[in-house]
Amino acid sequence: MAAGVSIASEYGKLQDLWRSIERDEEWRLAIWNAQVEDVDIIDKFMEVERSPAGEFTDVFFRFDTSYQGDAKVFTESLWEEYISWFKEELPEEFDIMAALKKDGRLYQDYQPDSSLEHTAENLWSELLRFKSCIKGLETRHFCIYIPPASYEGMELTPWLTNVLDSIPQGIRLVTIDYAAQRKVKLGSTKKVILLEPKLNMSDAIRNAMDKECGSYDSTSLNSLYTRQIRTVLDCTSKKNESILDKEVGKLIDLSHQLDSEDVTLTTPIVAAQAYYIIQNNDKSLLYCDRTIKETERRMRPDDLTAYSIWKVALFQKAAIFVGTKKHDEAIPLYEQVAAAAAKRGDILYVLEGYRMSAYLNYELGNVEGAFIRSLLALEAGSHLDMKMRRASTFAYAASMALRFCKQVRDKQDMTVLEKQLEQWLGSDWRELVSAFDKQSGSNPRKFSILTKNKQK
Numbered sequence: 001m002a003a004g005v006s007i008a009s010e011y012g013k014l015q016d017l018w019r020s021i022e023r024d025e026e027w028r029l030a031i032w033n034a035q036v037e038d039v040d041i042i043d044k045f046m047e048v049e050r051s052p053a054g055e056f057t058d059v060f061f062r063f064d065t066s067y068q069g070d071a072k073v074f075t076e077s078l079w080e081e082y083i084s085w086f087k088e089e090l091p092e093e094f095d096i097m098a099a100l101k102k103d104g105r106l107y108q109d110y111q112p113d114s115s116l117e118h119t120a121e122n123l124w125s126e127l128l129r130f131k132s133c134i135k136g137l138e139t140r141h142f143c144i145y146i147p148p149a150s151y152e153g154m155e156l157t158p159w160l161t162n163v164l165d166s167i168p169q170g171i172r173l174v175t176i177d178y179a180a181q182r183k184v185k186l187g188s189t190k191k192v193i194l195l196e197p198k199l200n201m202s203d204a205i206r207n208a209m210d211k212e213c214g215s216y217d218s219t220s221l222n223s224l225y226t227r228q229i230r231t232v233l234d235c236t237s238k239k240n241e242s243i244l245d246k247e248v249g250k251l252i253d254l255s256h257q258l259d260s261e262d263v264t265l266t267t268p269i270v271a272a273q274a275y276y277i278i279q280n281n282d283k284s285l286l287y288c289d290r291t292i293k294e295t296e297r298r299m300r301p302d303d304l305t306a307y308s309i310w311k312v313a314l315f316q317k318a319a320i321f322v323g324t325k326k327h328d329e330a331i332p333l334y335e336q337v338a339a340a341a342a343k344r345g346d347i348l349y350v351l352e353g354y355r356m357s358a359y360l361n362y363e364l365g366n367v368e369g370a371f372i373r374s375l376l377a378l379e380a381g382s383h384l385d386m387k388m389r390r391a392s393t394f395a396y397a398a399s400m401a402l403r404f405c406k407q408v409r410d411k412q413d414m415t416v417l418e419k420q421l422e423q424w425l426g427s428d429w430r431e432l433v434s435a436f437d438k439q440s441g442s443n444p445r446k447f448s449i450l451t452k453n454k455q456k
Contacts, residue, residue: 005203007041014045015055017195022056027193028167029160031184032176038199039148042176046145058143058172059131066391067149071159073431077390079118082126086111105135120163124171131170141172148176149183157185164191225254225263229270236277244274265295265309272316281320288317311337311349318356327360334360335373342380348392350380355397362404371404382424390425390432398425398433 021030032042050060065077100106110133116122127142149156156175164186167173177184179196188194228251235244248271255267272287295310314333321330338353340346354377362370374397381394389395398421405414421429 005200007201007204010041010199010201010204011045013197013199014042017197018045018049018056021193021195022058024193025169026190028172028191029164029186030172030174030193030195031186032174033179033182033194033196034176035179035199037201038197039176039178041199041201042197043147046147046174046176049143050145058141059137060143060145062145062147064147064391067154067156067159068395068432069154070431070434071162073428074159075120075123075163076118076428078120079114079123082123083112083114100134107133107135109133121166124166124168128168128170141170143172143174146173146175148178153183155183155185157183160184160186167191221254221258225251225258228254232270232274236274239278241278241280244278248274261298262305265291265298265306268294269309269313269316272313276316276320281324285317285320288313288320292317307340307344311341311346315352322356322360327363331357331360338376338380347380347383351377351384351397352393353377354380355393355400358397358400358404362400367404368408371401371408374401374404377401378420378424386424386426395425395433398429402433 021027034042046060046062048054049056049058050062054060063078063081065074065081067074110130112126112130116126127144131137131140131142146156160173160175175184186192228247232244232247232251235247238244251271252267255263268287268290272284272291275281275284275287291309291313295306295313299306299310314337318330318333318337321327321333334353334356336353338350338357341349341353354373358370358373358377361367361373377397378394378401381389381392381397384392384394401417402414402421405417421433425432
């Protein structure tokens with residue numbers, strides 16, 4: 001392990017890379033070609049530059065719209081997101097326009113011209129028009145950050161290829177790509193820059209954890225427990241079951257010594273997920289069952305910790321059954337989570353529980369049951385706001401509901417469903433659902449307490 005490596009030193013490498021391209025006026029698209037473990041710190045770099053703490057002169061914006069395979073729908077969604085920036089009622093400290101007016105930075109007021117055809121070219125023009133209204137930005141760029149797709153997500157290459165030549169001087173696009181499974185398959189040219197940081201985040205994080213643990217007595221149980229979790233997770237990359245058995249045993253012994261309720265609940269699901277990673281389903285199921293038993297014993301209506309760990313354990317157990325084609329055993333687990341989540345207002349888990357149940361019922365030939373469960377998923381998802389519905393697996397559920405409805409109901413029911421989907425997803429619902437339909441809806445989402453879900 002490199003002792004001198006720190007998170008700050010790796011962040012500095014990103015700053016140096018950006019500094020090397022900042023003054024180049026020719027490029028229009030920068031692609032961070034990154035290892036999976038480096039994506040998070042690069043995203044943090046982009047977020048810092050979007051804030052007042054940013055070091056560089058470009059003005060950074062972030063679009064959270066996700067690409068789902070349809071270029072036209074994606075461009076329209078970018079437009080909708082851009083227009084929404086100027087419609088939201090924000091607290092004074094977050095209102096950019098109010099701050100610019102207060103500082104005397106505006107040449108004139110600005111509102112996006114939503115009457116324009118919603119093309120990428122017109123979006124760039126609107127951004128430039130906005131830029132021209134602000135004093136002091138004449139020689140700067142608007143840097144548009146499009147966050148990376150999920151590792152299993154759609155390739156962004158077609159959309160970027162189509163818009164690249166239309167990006168004018170003063171506008172830059174930036175995204176992050178996965179070096180091991182690229183979503184943006186464009187090479188380096190005058191207009192395209194590939195940034196390939198050579199980071200050592202594993203050692204940086206280990207050193208940070210060691211430093212944090214070192215603030216306690218070196219024999220502290222909390223310190224040892226924290227280190228042991230890291231050791232268990234490190235073992236999964238070696239795929240050596242005997243070593244993992246030994247380290248999991250140590251982790252469990254430490255959890256007993258700590259005698260903390262949170263530790264008691266968390267430890268078996270850490271073990272379950274470690275065995276799941278090395279594909280030992282039997283031991284993963286064993287620890288899932290231990291987690292479920294312990295969390296159910298301690299779960300109370302106002303207890304979020306036990307419930308959160310419980311639903312992760314049930315979803316993981318169900319995922320193992322799906323992977324081993326035991327659909328009839330997975331269905332009640334997904335529905336059990338959906339029912340409990342409904343009582344707690346946990347909408348996403350209601351949606352996902354019934355969506356997976358619908359898919360599995362269909363696989364077993366129960367089309368009527370699948371249709372009913374897809375409707376339950378849609379009803380749950382209807383309580384999300386429009387933007388989240390459009391970006392979530394709600395569209396998967398809609399796609400399934402349409403397919404099942406066609407098989408078991410008449411045209412009148414189909415008309416009712418289509419009208420409801422237009423209300424829930426917007427006038428372009430057909431294109432959106434079609435884009436989601438191109439992707440497999442069968443893969444259960446991985447819910448893990450070992451990684452931090454990023455929500456914007």
